[in-house]
Amino acid sequence: MKSFKIIQIILSTTLLFLTACEDSELNFKEQVIPVVQAYLYSKDPVDDIRLTKMINYAMSDTMTISINDANIIIRSEGEIYELVASEGDSGYYFYPGDDLVVAPNKKFELEFEYHGEKISAETVVPDTPPQANISEEVLYMDQVNEFGDMMYAEWPDPIEITWENPNNDYYFFMIENVEENPDDIITFEMNFRGRFFFRSQPTNADYYTIQTRTLTQFGRYRVKIYVDRGAIIC
Numbered sequence: 001m002k003s004f005k006i007i008q009i010i011l012s013t014t015l016l017f018l019t020a021c022e023d024s025e026l027n028f029k030e031q032v033i034p035v036v037q038a039y040l041y042s043k044d045p046v047d048d049i050r051l052t053k054m055i056n057y058a059m060s061d062t063m064t065i066s067i068n069d070a071n072i073i074i075r076s077e078g079e080i081y082e083l084v085a086s087e088g089d090s091g092y093y094f095y096p097g098d099d100l101v102v103a104p105n106k107k108f109e110l111e112f113e114y115h116g117e118k119i120s121a122e123t124v125v126p127d128t129p130p131q132a133n134i135s136e137e138v139l140y141m142d143q144v145n146e147f148g149d150m151m152y153a154e155w156p157d158p159i160e161i162t163w164e165n166p167n168n169d170y171y172f173f174m175i176e177n178v179e180e181n182p183d184d185i186i187t188f189e190m191n192f193r194g195r196f197f198f199r200s201q202p203t204n205a206d207y208y209t210i211q212t213r214t215l216t217q218f219g220r221y222r223v224k225i226y227v228d229r230g231a232i233i234c
Contacts, residue, residue, distance in 0.1 A: 034067065034114045040102045041226065042125065046074070047094035049083060051112070066091030074100065075109040126169070126227045134223075135160040139212060144186045156212045161223065165206040170228040173200040173208055179219035186216070196221070202228040 038049040051067040072083040072093050081100045083093040102125060109122040139156040177196040196217050200208065215221070
């Protein structure tokens with residue numbers, strides 16, 4: 001019988017920019033909306049910023065297309081940090097240096113131009129979240145090697161993470177397997193590649209449930225909890 005273990009709960013902070021503006025020069029048959037989805041994680045590199053455009057055609061579905069040639073900057077404490085586009089057609093941008101520090105109570109502004117108009121959003125990184133508690137840190141189960149064994153597999157009870165949330169702040173979770181070469185729990189399914197990684201939807205509750213059936217690998221896991229602060233400015 002093998003185990004999977006929640007080895008660490010890291011409380012951190014993040015700020016989320018969601019920016020969208022409509023181009024006033026477009027006609028009624030077509031709308032182009034640029035969208036920035038940006039996460040700045042406390043004490044982590046800035047590399048989770050994506051710029052796309054949604055195109056709504058009359059009588060057709062909406063298309064989402066990556067924008068890879070924008071000049072995006074972040075301002076903080078009088079300094080300007082220029083982001084660099086990632087390779088490929090992903091629409092992701094990152095900051096290549098190590099002098100951009102995301103820390104609680106710091107103010108950040110994200111800015112870029114689209115069709116000659118400046119688009120920006122700003123926010124202040126919140127304080128570190130309160131202490132969280134976890135119901136179980138080490139779980140055990142047998143490896144499932146054949147399809148017929150699925151009906152006899154016994155999955156551990158869900159894991160409950162709780163914390164105090166008197167202000168109804170929004171939190172989200174990042175769960176990742178930190179083993180170098182983790183073993184799969186279900187070996188006959190070959191759809192999953194790489195180490196397990198999951199990011200939850202934001203919640204303003206004071207608890208979060210990890211369904212153990214969603215964990216696909218044995219080994220050690222790290223759970224990070226982030227405060228989600230958003231801004232929508234055009």
